[in-house]
Structures are given as C-alpha cells and as structure tokens.
Amino acid sequence: MEDATRTRDSIVRTAADIASERGLEGLSIGVLAEALGMSKSGVIGHFGTKEELQLAALQHALEVFRDSVWAPAAELPAGLPRLLAVCEAWTRYAAEPTFRGGCCIAQFVFELDARPGRVHDELARALRRWRLTLVADIAHAVGAGDLPAETEPEQVAFALEAIAEGVNPARMLHENSQAAQWALRAMHTVLGAPSTRAGSLSG
Amino acid sequence: MEDATRTRDSIVRTAADIASERGLEGLSIGVLAEALGMSKSGVIGHFGTKEELQLAALQHALEVFRDSVWAPAAELPAGLPRLLAVCEAWTRYAAEPTFRGGCCIAQFVFELDARPGRVHDELARALRRWRLTLVADIAHAVGAGDLPAETEPEQVAFALEAIAEGVNPARMLHENSQAAQWALRAMHTVLGAPSTRAGSLSG
DNA sequence: CCTACCGATCGGTAGG
DNA sequence: CCTACCGATCGGTAGG
Numbered sequence: 001m002e003d004a005t006r007t008r009d010s011i012v013r014t015a016a017d018i019a020s021e022r023g024l025e026g027l028s029i030g031v032l033a034e035a036l037g038m039s040k041s042g043v044i045g046h047f048g049t050k051e052e053l054q055l056a057a058l059q060h061a062l063e064v065f066r067d068s069v070w071a072p073a074a075e076l077p078a079g080l081p082r083l084l085a086v087c088e089a090w091t092r093y094a095a096e097p098t099f100r101g102g103c104c105i106a107q108f109v110f111e112l113d114a115r116p117g118r119v120h121d122e123l124a125r126a127l128r129r130w131r132l133t134l135v136a137d138i139a140h141a142v143g144a145g146d147l148p149a150e151t152e153p154e155q156v157a158f159a160l161e162a163i164a165e166g167v168n169p170a171r172m173l174h175e176n177s178q179a180a181q182w183a184l185r186a187m188h189t190v191l192g193a194p195s196t197r198a199g200s201l202s203g
Numbered sequence: 204m205e206d207a208t209r210t211r212d213s214i215v216r217t218a219a220d221i222a223s224e225r226g227l228e229g230l231s232i233g234v235l236a237e238a239l240g241m242s243k244s245g246v247i248g249h250f251g252t253k254e255e256l257q258l259a260a261l262q263h264a265l266e267v268f269r270d271s272v273w274a275p276a277a278e279l280p281a282g283l284p285r286l287l288a289v290c291e292a293w294t295r296y297a298a299e300p301t302f303r304g305g306c307c308i309a310q311f312v313f314e315l316d317a318r319p320g321r322v323h324d325e326l327a328r329a330l331r332r333w334r335l336t337l338v339a340d341i342a343h344a345v346g347a348g349d350l351p352a353e354t355e356p357e358q359v360a361f362a363l364e365a366i367a368e369g370v371n372p373a374r375m376l377h378e379n380s381q382a383a384q385w386a387l388r389a390m391h392t393v394l395g396a397p398s399t400r401a402g403s404l405s406g
Numbered sequence: 407c408c409t410a411c412c413g414a415t416c417g418g419t420a421g422g
Numbered sequence: 423c424c425t426a427c428c429g430a431t432c433g434g435t436a437g438g
Contacts, residue, residue: 007407021317026228029433041435042407050433101317110313113372114224114304124375131376158382159389162369163362169316170361172327173334179361186362189393210423232417244419245423253417 008046008056011036015057016064020101023111024054024119054119061104062126068093070133080146080193083137087160087187094167095180102176106165131157141193148192159190211249211259214239218260219267223304226314227257227322257322264307265329271296273336283349283396286340290363290390297370298383305379309368334360344396351395362393 001009014035019027029050033040047053073085094103101107109127112120131154138153163186170179204212217238222230232253236246250256276288297306304310312330315323334357341356366389373382 004407023226023228023314025226028431030431039408040433041409044434045407048434107313107316109372109375110310111226113310113375120375127376152385155385155388158369158373158377158385159366159392162373162386162389163365165372166361166365166368169312169368170365172312172316172323173330174361182355182358182361183365185358186365186393189362189395190389192392207423231415233415242424243417244425247418248423251418 004046011038011043011046011053012056012060015053016060016104017100019054019057020061020097020099020104020107022101024057024108025111027054027057029053051118055122057104058108058119058122061099061108064098065093065103065105068098078137079140079144080137080191083134083141083191084188084193086134086137087184087191090160090164091167091180091184091187094164094183095176097168097176102168102171103165106168109165131161134160138191146193151192156190156192160187163187163190207249214241214246214249214256215259215263218256219263219307220303222257222260223264223300223302223307223310225304227260227311228314230257230260232256254321258325260307261311261322261325264302264311267301268296268306268308271301281340281343282347283340283344283394286337286344286394287391287396289337289340290387290394293363293367294370294383294387294390297367297386298379300371300379305371305374306368309371312368334364337363341394349396354395359393359395363390366390366393 011032015027015032018032018035027050029040029044032053033043036043044050044053047056069086069089072089073082076082076085094106097103105123108119108123112123134157135153138147138151138156141147142149142151142153163183167176167179167183170176214235218230218235221235221238230253232243232247235256236243239246247253247256250259272289272292275292276285279285279288297309300306308326311322311326315326337360338356341350341354341359344350345352345354345356366386370379370382370386373379
C-alpha cells in the first residue's frame with residue numbers, strides 16, 4: 001500500500017471515530033488534524049472539501065457495518081436462519097462499539113434525518129439497500145412457513161432496525177451489554193417465530 | 204406576561220425548532236438571532252451562555268413531550284390501559300412533529316449519548332424518570348394479569364422506547380405516518396398483551 | 407506533506 | 423434590547 005493511501009485510511013478511521021461521538025457536522029478539520037498529528041491542509045488535501053471527507057467517513061462506517069453484521073451471516077440459508085444470525089451479530093455490534101461513540105450508522109441516521117445534502121442521500125441509499133435485504137429474508141421465511149403467514153415484512157424490518165438503533169443511546173441509562181440482550185429478545189418477539197417466541201434462543 | 208418573558212419564550216421555541224434539525228450543538232446563536240430578527244446579544248442576554256440556552260430548549264422539548272404523550276393518558280387507570288394510551292399518543296407524537304426536525308428528544312438522545320456535560324445529565328435524568336413510569340405501569344399490568352407473568356418490565360420498556368425513537372428517522376426512507384402505524388403495532392407485539400397480540404387494536 | 411494566510415462565523419462581552 | 427467589538431476557530435487556499 002502506498003504511503004498516501006495508508007495516510008488517507010488512517011484519516012478516515014479517525015474521522016469516523018470522532019464523528020461517532022460528535023456527528024459528521026461536529027467533525028472539524030482542525031480537531032481531526034490535531035488528533036492525527038497533522039496539519040489541517042495535510043488532512044483536507046486528501047479530500048478537497050469537508051463534504052468529501054464526510055462521505056469517506058460514511059463509506060468506512062458502512063463497510064464496518066457490513067463486515068460486522070452482514071458478513072458473518074451472509075453464507076447461511078436465506079430466510080429465518082440468516083435473519084436470526086443477522087439479529088445476533090447486529091445487537092453484538094451495537095453493544096461493543098467499533099467506534100468510540102458507538103455505532104456510527106445510528107448516530108448518522110439521526111443527525112442527517114432532517115438535513116439535505118449528498119451525505120444524507122448516500123446514507124439513505126445504503127439504508128434502503130439494507131432494508132430490502134431484511135425484507136427479502138423475512139418474506140422468504142414467511143414463504144418457508146418459518147414465520148406467521150400474516151407477517152408484514154416491511155413492518156417487521158422497521159421494528160428490527162428501530163430496536164437495533166436503540167442499543168446505541170441506551171448507554172446513557174444502561175450498560176450496553178444489557179441493552180443488547182434486551183434488543184435481541186425484542187427482535188425475536190417482533191419476528192414472531194414460534195421457535196423464538198418463548199425466548200428459547202434469547203438466553 | 205411580561206415582554207421579557209414572552210421574548211424569552213419565543214427564543215426557546217425557535218431554539219428547539221432549530222435544534223430539532225441541527226442538534227443542540229449545531230444550534231448557533233447567530234443563526235437563532237437571525238431567525239428571530241434580533242441581535243446576538245439580545246438573544247444570549249436572556250441565558251448568559253449557550254449551555255443555558257441549550258438547557259432551556261431541552262426543558263421546553265421535555266414539556267412538549269409530557270403534554271403530548273403523558274398528559275392525554277395520565278388519568279387512565281394504571282397498568283395496561285394507560286400503557287396502550289401512552290403507546291398511541293407516543294407514536295402519533297413521533298409522526299406529526301411538533302418541531303421542524305421531528306421529535307426533539309430522540310434527536311437529543313442520539314446527539315448527547317456519548318458526550319459529557321450538564322445537558323447530557325439533565326436529559327439522562329428525564330429519560331430515567333420516563334423509564335420508571337413505563338416500568339411501573341408494565342409491572343402493574345403484569346400484576347393485574349393483563350400481561351404475561353414472565354414479562355421483564357425493563358426489557359419491554361427498552362423496546363418501547365427504541366421503537367418510538369425509530370419513527371423519527373424513518374422519514375429518511377418512509378412516510379412518517381406509515382412508520383407510526385408500524386411502530387404502534389410493534390409496541391403491541393413487544394407488550395405481548397393477549398388482546399393486542401393478534402393486532403386487533405393496531406388495525 | 408508543510409507554513410502562512412484568507413474571510414466568515416463562532417460564543418461572548420462592554421457599554422449604552 | 424441595540425451596536426461594536428474581542429479572541430478563537432471554522433473550511434479552505436496559495437505557494438512551496
């Protein structure tokens with residue numbers, strides 16, 4: 001790997017760390033430069049504008065999410081088995097934060113929700129893709145008879161996502177590991193799978 | 204009401220509006236002053252520091268939340284009847300935003316989660332009180348036989364809160380009114396009340 | 407990658 | 423409540 005690429009990568013990682021605490025807008029080039037022991041121009045030179053830096057930090061956060069939540073489950077059979085694996089990886093990922101401020105995605109969703117711009121649009125695109133993945137596996141599980149026939153895949157996908165996002169701010173009141181257990185159990189409940197409804201898989 | 208008090212109130216309302224979109228940190232005195240047609244010193248003079256302004260905006264958001272979500276349900280019998288009324292008011296409140304950027308509380312929770320300070324502490328105190336209210340009604344409903352005996356009140360309260368917070372950012376992908384319906388149904392599911400489990404109240 | 411600098415905006419104060 | 427102003431920091435550029 002070239003030096004410039006390695007430097008750029010370390011900038012992006014540190015940027016995601018800071019943004020997970022202070023948000024993508026609260027991420028300032030000066031603070032980022034100081035955290036890296038670099039000059040401001042040395043930092044921003046890799047991106048041109050702050051918006052490009054934000055987009056790079058978002059891309060990095062999305063990759064980490066895919067590696068942590070989707071990758072471990074991807075090879076499992078479509079439908080309920082994969083859904084259950086995703087739920088477990090998702091709550092574990094939300095509880096043991098990859099970034100200092102916890103899950104970047106949840107942070108960014110709430111920050112960018114009501115604000116226009118390219119970063120908002122990229123995040124919305126990624127969320128839409130993720131939602132489709134969930135909906136497809138839920139529908140597959142319904143077709144296989146693993147979930148009740150009256151399941152509305154979109155409704156369940158919404159609930160799963162809300163519950164996962166709820167783990168992040170739970171640190172304000174609770175230990176995250178406790179919240180992760182609660183979240184996993186709530187996910188099983190909203191899925192409504194007969195095998196998990198009684199909590200037999202939620203320890 | 205005195206002029207100064209009325210001015211202060213209008214500042215606080217506008218501050219909460221802006222903070223619901225840009226966050227409490229993104230709320231700048233200059234932008235706020237311009238939105239009000241006042242000078243910066245005229246704005247900040249009512250509070251002294253930005254932190255006091257943030258605390259005032261938070262207090263206002265908490266009052267609106269109590270008026271919208273708790274007040275309509277408060278007189279109902281403790282336990283499941285009041286819980287169901289709270290869930291309905293909560294999802295309606297989350298869907299038809301009182302503030303421009305949606306529910307202030309959800310926004311603030313995610314923004315302040317990983318940041319120290321007095322504003323964080325005040326919000327955590329308010330959330331703790333709210334959580335206790337929910338837990339008490341859930342436990343009451345269990346005692347009355349309206350919820351399953353194996354219900355863990357803290358776990359269910361966590362899930363209700365996560366689902367409510369999920370309505371806010373759903374605007375990024377969905378219509379909020381649709382998300383509110385989904386959220387209400389998910390709340391009924393995690394409550395697990397026999398009368399609502401089949402969705403008979405969530406139609 | 408750096409230093410040096412730009413105009414704009416930040417929170418906040420002095421004085422009236 | 424205002425104008426006028428403070429030092430600090432913002433994103434970004436010029437030049438090397």
